[in-house]
Amino acid sequence: MTEWLxxxxxxxxxxxxVLLGGVWAIERAGWLKHPAWRExxxxxxxxxxxxxxxxxxxxxxxxxxxxxxxxxxxAPSAALATAAAQPALPAExxxxxxxxxxxxxxxxxxxxxxxxxxxxxxLLLSWPLIAALGMALTMLRWLSLxxxxxxxxxxxxxxxxxAAAELxxxxxxxxxxxxxxxxxxxxxxxxxxQICLPASLMRTxxxxxxxxxxxxxxxxxxxxxxxxxxxxxxxSQLGWLQPLNRLATRRLDLLxxxxxxxxxxxEAGAMPLAESLYVCARxxxxxxxxxxxxxxxxxxxxxMAAARSPLMARMHALLEExxxxxxxxxxxxxxxLALAAGLCALALSVPMLVIGKVPxxxxxxxxxxxDHKVTRYVHDDNGHEQRASYDGDLVFNDDETDVxxxxxxxEISETERGVTRRAEIVNDGRGGTTRRxxxxxxxxxxxxxxxxxxxGQIGLVAELTQGSEPRARRLLQRxxxxxxxxxxxxxxxxxVRRSRIEALLAVGRQDDATLSRLIAxxxxxDGDFDRRSALDAVVAHRTLSPALQREVLQATERMQGAxxxxxxxxxxxxxxxxxxxxxxxxxxxxxxxxxxxxxxSAIVTLVEAQKRVDRALALSVLGAxxxxxxxxxxxxxxIALAERMPADAELIARYRxxxxxxxxxxxxxxxxxxxHLTPA
Numbered sequence: 001m002t003e004w005l006x007x008x009x010x011x012x013x014x015x016x017x018v019l020l021g022g023v024w025a026i027e028r029a030g031w032l033k034h035p036a037w038r039e040x041x042x043x044x045x046x047x048x049x050x051x052x053x054x055x056x057x058x059x060x061x062x063x064x065x066x067x068x069x070x071x072x073x074x075a076p077s078a079a080l081a082t083a084a085a086q087p088a089l090p091a092e093x094x095x096x097x098x099x100x101x102x103x104x105x106x107x108x109x110x111x112x113x114x115x116x117x118x119x120x121x122x123l124l125l126s127w128p129l130i131a132a133l134g135m136a137l138t139m140l141r142w143l144s145l146x147x148x149x150x151x152x153x154x155x156x157x158x159x160x161x162x163a164a165a166e167l168x169x170x171x172x173x174x175x176x177x178x179x180x181x182x183x184x185x186x187x188x189x190x191x192x193x194q195i196c197l198p199a200s201l202m203r204t205x206x207x208x209x210x211x212x213x214x215x216x217x218x219x220x221x222x223x224x225x226x227x228x229x230x231x232x233x234x235x236s237q238l239g240w241l242q243p244l245n246r247l248a249t250r251r252l253d254l255l256x257x258x259x260x261x262x263x264x265x266x267e268a269g270a271m272p273l274a275e276s277l278y279v280c281a282r283x284x285x286x287x288x289x290x291x292x293x294x295x296x297x298x299x300x301x302x303x304m305a306a307a308r309s310p311l312m313a314r315m316h317a318l319l320e321e322x323x324x325x326x327x328x329x330x331x332x333x334x335x336x337l338a339l340a341a342g343l344c345a346l347a348l349s350v351p352m353l354v355i356g357k358v359p360x361x362x363x364x365x366x367x368x369x370x371d372h373k374v375t376r377y378v379h380d381d382n383g384h385e386q387r388a389s390y391d392g393d394l395v396f397n398d399d400e401t402d403v404x405x406x407x408x409x410x411e412i413s414e415t416e417r418g419v420t421r422r423a424e425i426v427n428d429g430r431g432g433t434t435r436r437x438x439x440x441x442x443x444x445x446x447x448x449x450x451x452x453x454x455x456g457q458i459g460l461v462a463e464l465t466q467g468s469e470p471r472a473r474r475l476l477q478r479x480x481x482x483x484x485x486x487x488x489x490x491x492x493x494x495x496v497r498r499s500r501i502e503a504l505l506a507v508g509r510q511d512d513a514t515l516s517r518l519i520a521x522x523x524x525x526d527g528d529f530d531r532r533s534a535l536d537a538v539v540a541h542r543t544l545s546p547a548l549q550r551e552v553l554q555a556t557e558r559m560q561g562a563x564x565x566x567x568x569x570x571x572x573x574x575x576x577x578x579x580x581x582x583x584x585x586x587x588x589x590x591x592x593x594x595x596x597x598x599x600x601s602a603i604v605t606l607v608e609a610q611k612r613v614d615r616a617l618a619l620s621v622l623g624a625x626x627x628x629x630x631x632x633x634x635x636x637x638x639i640a641l642a643e644r645m646p647a648d649a650e651l652i653a654r655y656r657x658x659x660x661x662x663x664x665x666x667x668x669x670x671x672x673x674x675x676h677l678t679p680a
Contacts, residue, residue: 008053009127012239016049020244039255043228046248047235127241134237142191142230145298149190152179155197163211164195164218167267171222186280187213188298189220191230205276212273213280215264222263225256261314271665277314278636385415386493388461400462400471401455403433412457423454463496468503476507481514488518494526502537510541515548523555528564531555539571546579553585562598565589573606583620590624596633599624604640613644618651622658634658635666642673652677 023032023045032038155161155178168175174193181196188196195217202210220226232252236245264273392407403410403425413422422438423446437446437454444450463471475483481504488500501518504510510518515538522534535552538544544552552572559565569589576586586606593599603624607613613621621641628634638659645651652674659670 009131009239012049012053013242015053016045016239016242017244019045019049019052020242020248024244024247035255035258039252039259042248042251042255046232046245046252050235050238131238131240134240135234138230138233138237141298146191149179149192149194149196152181152196154178155180155202157202159207160197160202160210160214164214167211167215167218168221170267171218171263173218173221176218176221184298187217189217189226190298191226193221193226195221201280204279206272208269208272209276209279212264212268213276215267216260216273216276219260219263220256223256223259225260228252228256257314274632278632385413386457386460387411387413388457388464390461394461394465396458396462398474400459402458405431406433410461412454412461414453414457421450421453423450423457460493460496463499468496468499469506472500472503472507481510485514485517488521494530497521498525498530498534501534505537505541512545512548515541515544516551519548519551519555523558528559528561531559532564532567535568536571539568539575543575544572546577546582549575549577549579549582550585553582553589556589557592562594565593566598566602569602570605573602573609576606576609578614578616580616583616587620587624591627596628596630599628600633600637603637607637607640607644610644613641613646615646615648615651618645618648619654622654625658631662631666635662635670638670639673642670642677645677647677 023041026032026041027038032041157178160178164178165175176189177192177194179190179194179196180199180202182199184196185198185201187198187201190196195214197213201213205213232249236249239245261273261277388411390406390408390410394406394410395404396402397404406425406427408427410425411422412424413420415421420438420440422441424436426434428434435446435454437444437450446454471487472484475487479486484500484504488497488504491497491500501521504514504518518538519535522531522538525531525534535555538548539552549572552568556565556568559568569586576582590599590602593602603621606617607621610617618641621637625634625637628637638655642655645655655674656671659667662670
């Protein structure tokens with residue numbers, strides 16, 4: 001039974017690779033432009049691999065010999081074995097050939113083959129066990145989610161219930177139960193066909209937007225997406241070693257959302273649905289920052305705005321009026337069916353892999369549960385590679401430039417500009433150490449230059465072992481803040497410098513001069529992620545002076561990524577000064593962001609961080625709005641600003657000037673937002 005199951009799983013891995021890889025290649029070649037056919041192909045390939053792997057035993061098989069396994073005897077060997085079993089014949093004189101020396105057995109090679117053999121055995125035996133556990137947990141989560149949703153309070157809004165009944169009739173499904181959820185930020189269809197609506201979201205959306213939300217969720221019921229989603233999770237657990245399954249599930253999730261968007265747009269309008277999608281995504285992002293009283297979206301539910309949902313692609317599909325339909329011209333169907341049949345034939349033509357015997361798994365318990373540990377560190381930055389490996393624990397001197405004692409061995413190597421330096425420190429068993437040094441695999445004397453290099457590498461190992469914060473505290477005690485800053489500036493490694501910047505900020509309050517040097521160091525780090533992380537730590541350290549805020553804003557100009565730059569601006573928003581120079585730098589930083597979505601997010605975060613927007617801030621926001629080209633994004637900023645800006649006639653005139661050029665629909669929304677400032 002074990003051999004059969006291991007063979008089936010191995011065939012599933014081969015078939016799923018052929019099918020999913022084939023669909024991916026066909027999609028990349030542009031032969032699956034129609035979304036409905038794309039979904040059909042991805043779904044067929046994802047679930048079809050289970051079917052073809054099950055049908056394969058009816059066709060043919062090819063035995064696989066695992067590494068280290070003794071192969072079946074060949075025909076001559078079998079014949080000799082048969083002859084040996086026959087009665088012995090009278091002996092005849094014969095001449096024996098000269099004896100040959102016995103082959104020498106390489107014990108190390110035999111051991112490596114045995115280890116590889118055991119690794120394959122462990123993999124094949126663990127696959128069905130982990131798959132069964134994952135599938136069982138999936139079913140338990142499905143049942144738990146179903147019970148949890150049933151315990152939510154029902155929706156008593158008659159308008160929503162009437163809209164749901166009409167949409168259900170249009171979709172040809174039973175009237176779903178509507179529940180109000182205080183914990184999930186997005187609407188979702190839960191197991192059992194129940195629709196959960198966030199109470200806060202229903203209060204935020206207007207009537208048509210709420211109908212669009214209901215239409216989207218009922219479209220999931222119309223397509224039976226909850227059942228498909230559960231089946232996809234079970235297949236993913238069954239084939240947990242197949243990395244392409246993640247790609248397939250993401251494709252299927254996106255295509256399901258596009259299909260539901262198209263049906264909902266036809267029933268309730270594209271613009272209300274796009275607006276509700278934006279509000280869901282915004283609330284979800286706010287929830288991710290707050291993380292109070294809210295929970296992550298359940299993976300077994302079809303959520304309207306999940307964390308991985310490609311929001312902009314969906315909104316573009318809606319606003320560009322390119323919906324996903326369920327049909328395709330009949331003249332193209334034959335070609336699509338031929339492609340599907342060809343992939344199926346290709347999968348079935350792969351010889352079946354049969355595991356002749358699953359060997360017994362051997363584990364050296366002493367090696368696993370021994371009294372020592374092995375720690376390895378590898379860092380590669382544009383060809384500059386550093387490695388460290390040591391057994392057991394290390395004890396460093398006070399300056400962390402040398403190893404006082406170690407349990408076994410420390411190996412350090414660095415490759416830079418094609419030259420590799422390597423050192424080895426070994427416990428000699430008498431309380432001391434022996435040291436050796438190589439350059440490009442040629443042993444060299446441990447001279448002054450080698451000792452200086454080794455001291456720097458040992459310092460890096462000490463920091464990685466103990467963390468940057470203890471290092472910062474020791475340097476503060478010995479040389480004050482200047483010593484820590486000098487330590488930051490001398491390091492060439494971006495990760496180490498960022499870690500030391502964050503450590504200095506964590507050990508105590510720093511003055512403006514120190515923060516200014518840290519901002520300058522943050523700007524010189526390699527990579528937007530490290531720059532953003534360091535600047536975020538500076539901004540979160542304390543309220544910055546206007547001069548320091550300008551330096552932070554200027555440092556963002558070195559960032560290439562729009563997301564990273566927006567993150568820094570959003571972190572600075574609650575304390576942003578109204579100083580004219582600061583606001584000018586802020587406008588320039590916003591204008592330098594690529595993408596209207598990121599610009600809008602940065603501006604709206606600043607506006608919403610204020611209880612009341614004064615005239616100076618409103619003018620700065622209106623100046624930044626000019627850099628946004630998209631009507632929808634510009635309108636969202638103006639609407640957010642109108643809720644908080646003062647009723648100033650000149651400001652309102654400037655506001656309306658910023659709204660010029662918007663579409664009629666967006667212009668109407670922007671004017672409506674001004675109603676509370678311009679009473680009739």
